[in-house]
Amino acid sequence: MLPVKTFHIEDKIQKVHKEAKRTKQQLLLSVTEKIDRVDPFSFFERGGRIDEHRHFWKSADEDFTLVGISSAVSISKTGEDRFQAMENDLLGWMERVRSWNRYNKKGTGAVALGGFSFFGDFVSGKPWDSFPNSNMTIPKFLLTNDRDGSYLTTNVLLTPEEDPEDISMKIEEEKHQLLRAGEETSEEVRLEGVEEVRPEEWKKTIEEATEELKSGSLQKIVLAREVRLTFNAPASITSVLQDLSEMQNASYVFCYEHGGAYFVGATPERLVKVENDELFSACLAGTIRRGGTEEDDDALGDELLADSKNRVEHEYVVRMIRNAVERYAEAVDVPEEPSLYKLRNLQHLYTPVQARLKDGFSLLDVVKDLHPTPALGGLPQQEAVDYIRKHEFMNRGWYASPIGWIDGGLNGEFAVAIRSALIRENRASLFAGCGVVESSDPESEYEETQVKLKPMLAVLGGKE
Template structure:
């Protein structure tokens, strides 16, 4: 069955899950077991659209061709608030200990634990990582439907899980159409933005502060709730070469986006990361692109902004690594609407360090917070008039000696009939409020086009240079 779950597939999966849960086990410690069946001819995102009443998540990597769509929860590591990652370390460490390769928890972490929490982020918490009950994984080797169970805990609900597998046999649903936006508002507005940027520029002149990444929240109202899966499906089409993600802990409340920026990828002891900073809009021709690239390499302001990220990345990874190598000079990252400077790093992690050690070392990077980090965070807490929540925080997945995280930027939060869009820009010596306002507009243009913000007459001032 194309894009649907066949009777044969569900019957095979039920038999495998029954076998896992009926196996005798003398241990009282929880362990994760996985049953999987082939699932060819399936679009993971279209499959995910079939389950609007479930907790859902989606992840597709930028470079490695892995695509995952998942529903339900076999286990959830969640904290409504936290001061650090100790609880996450303990929870994931216990559950992943002794697991087979390929078991993964998917989720994200708040940008800043110290920032006051706003209600729209309640379902996401300080962190939330989910071992899905059901996931469709597609890679170069094929597509598999997986069911994760926790033994012995799930033995008591084996019949329910088997019924849930049976319920996967549903007709394929088409992607829903999106409603047209009716109004929007910026936070901060242009006047307040100018005031905040000028304050930061004065602070850069008279203190040891070098860079602050300031963000904008654009709230868009709709006459009816937009379907997050449709938004993501269209975003994939206009934002290639990005990490695409969606986390929907409760139906109708979803954080999603298309991030160009890898925080890090780990396989065994090998770690990859990158410094992405310095931006120009794409031109209308190859010739204009080349002119923008020349501007990037020739701009002292853009080079300075990139160097802060580059230096910090190398220093933080060096503390954890036995070996580090980084590009001698930045190269160009071309996206659909912008061009960035990028410097790539590779390292060999020392034996005693974990994926969460790497994550803590790298977040928040100067690419999303500023430099020095502590000073920049103080400014963001005092001056930004909204809660970033998961925006610019790490999003991705973690398994046994493997992980991949992106910065949760170029993103938005769907809450019923409201969607909040987020993007930011690095303020350094040489920045101007108008140029940075235009830059954050370019960075969120992928989502703005999907939501039809340019075409709507109500959005006449939603224009970007």
Template sequence: MKLAVHAPGRLEVRTVPVADPGDLLSRLPHPTALAWVRHGDGLVGWGETARLELPGGHDRFAAADAWLAETFGSAEVEDPLRLPGTGPVAFGSFGFDPKSADSVLIVPRYVLGRRDGHAWVTTIGDPHDDSPDALDSLDALAGALGAPRADGPPPAAFAPVAPGRLTWSDGARSAPSWAQAVQAATARIRDGHLGKVVLARDLIAHADRPIDARVLLHRLADRYPTCYTFAVAGLVGATPELLIRRAGAQVDSLVLAGTTARGTTPADDEARAATLFRSAKDREEHSYAVDMVRDALAPLCTDLDVPAEPELLRLSNVTHLASPVHGRLAADRTVLDVLGALHPTPAVAGTPTERALDLIRELEGMDRGRYAGPVGWVDARGDGEWGIALRCAELSGTRARLFAGCGIVADSDPAAELAEASNKFRAMRYALEG
């Protein structure tokens, strides 16, 4: 495996407690943001001390873990808090397909975090760096610490600016073409080739101005506070699905599969939720995902709690079938170790996994990139939180590529799946359009 690495020599890392900084996202000084925030807590980062770009391969999680162990293991660290997310941290996102070469880990220059009533700032790298990027970051860091700025308000160049007028175009497939792909998938499933496949489609937005990730992050965090709002290397979104959280020996996951749109009235909403809960199609789709997570985690855990029945998770635009899973690791495995065992789940690929991946490559007509891959953060202790990159977009200048996917089983209806995908686009459309 050939790795693309940008890293300095030995890292110097210092974490200091700070007063509550308020809105973490408002502290980001650059459009090139790093973020993982839910209910106002989490981590934001800026600057870049080290980067690892990974080629495809099933061993990419192990390769990332080894690189981080070497990079963080030799660091000189001052961390009086020793909480998950303090000390050296890397933000990352992995390509969905094991063959993808899109995976990246970024060690930021600065991290601002809040968790369980504690807030902190971490600096990573050379404290004497006087480059322009570092000076901008130091100014933002002073603001995070509550120190007054010496030169007035932030420069206009760094103030978040909305994308402006948007025009939209189809991605790899038009809506009718994608519905035909769904129909082809249901035929394969009925013929016994596989039990489930997740098919995704993309949508392209073109803006008047370069798209600032911070604008999207603020809108997503305000509208979807129960989701994990994230940004890593131009991938921005708000995912409801926690793939894995590790804090010491404790691991937690939230399995989502099976979806319906929210109702237009309280009575309609309750009726839709009840229909979803009773739906044989959606319960089957959900059970595939839960069974796989159980099978992946059971060999790694001494205790594992998997609910017998799903519950309903209501977001502002959709309701999901959800199963929270909790366990205790049997050995000292990092969060990336566990990711390697879990991804891809049937919730984003299908089952059996390899047949589902082959069918996705055949029918989607596009490269997903990092959509539906793991996204999150990891620290030097191996703790971290990783979600599945859903309800997201890849940003590139004035262009945004949005994604939405649906679980397809034998009795899936192409028109209904197309409507579900359109509904799932709404989160990022709102983030772009305001």
């Protein structure tokens, strides 16, 4: 028995197809139904039988999960104007949506999921060969889970030339595969090798960066490094997502699949959220490990709050985010002092930002200006990005970039893609970075990246 109430969309497909033929344009049919509770991980796993283009998003601070399977509409952009170009195309498609959705639920309907590369002129190369510069996808099937239950949105692209009966049959077959209860089995996967990519050379780049900071106009540079893993068998992405969700429950858990490669992670860092014109952002910079006992943990937290290097780093981020938000929002509220944001392995300096979006501006306007924050790029922004491009010897791809979702009203949320890995078959590339200022010590920064790698290492078979 399917865990879904009987619901047929053939008549709606026929109706919208007639309009597509009459107007000679492509239209997007979007139908949302409430279904019996569906496990998002099982849904994601079963989606792999339909298409190698899946998306997963789990919120850090509320009961809210999105799982997208296959593609009704896929938009890719490149270049420095990619955020505006992406928004223009999304708005164009939203005008062509014919929606049946009687539920006032965010994350249902024609929702686009995806992300952007770190660099605007990013060209695919190893290990990011199958990833575009940027991509937002309106999935064919979208599962939305919140505290009230599960909702399934079916998005169907209808063209004048296609046979609506064939489309209806295929949709019903694929829905049956997605919602059919059954056991998922996976081969046991063991970690067989760990390779740190040029660690001593990386430490040398930290030393060189501190000299640059002392002599030039740069105030901070964020430099990242890569660790490569090999396994005895292809990694189970569903298992990785389940483990991340359990172990990092105060983080955004995400996965974006392109051409058999998976960008997956658990990031604590919200970039920006817009909901009914209310804007939320967060400043997260300054890191220390968790303690083994409550007393040790509190002492480490106090040490972080008192550490001048981390406080300077954090203040850079607060100042930049405040300035960016004030261009697009009013009634901006930023606390005077940071607090501690505690995760399983780490604790961070944290300052929330809340405001009200001004008329005429959108979520992607804010994303464009905030990326990259000083926590992921440096200051001044463009000079730091140029320095990273010249001196960092790994391909960032989508690492440290904006990832998230956006709906037809341009509400949505983007996080910063850190604590992450790119996985293809039996190999994975893990990424971690640190903020370099004048007082940075290469060995200390290396140790900080080791701590930041732990969340992904733990779920991929390494020691926590």
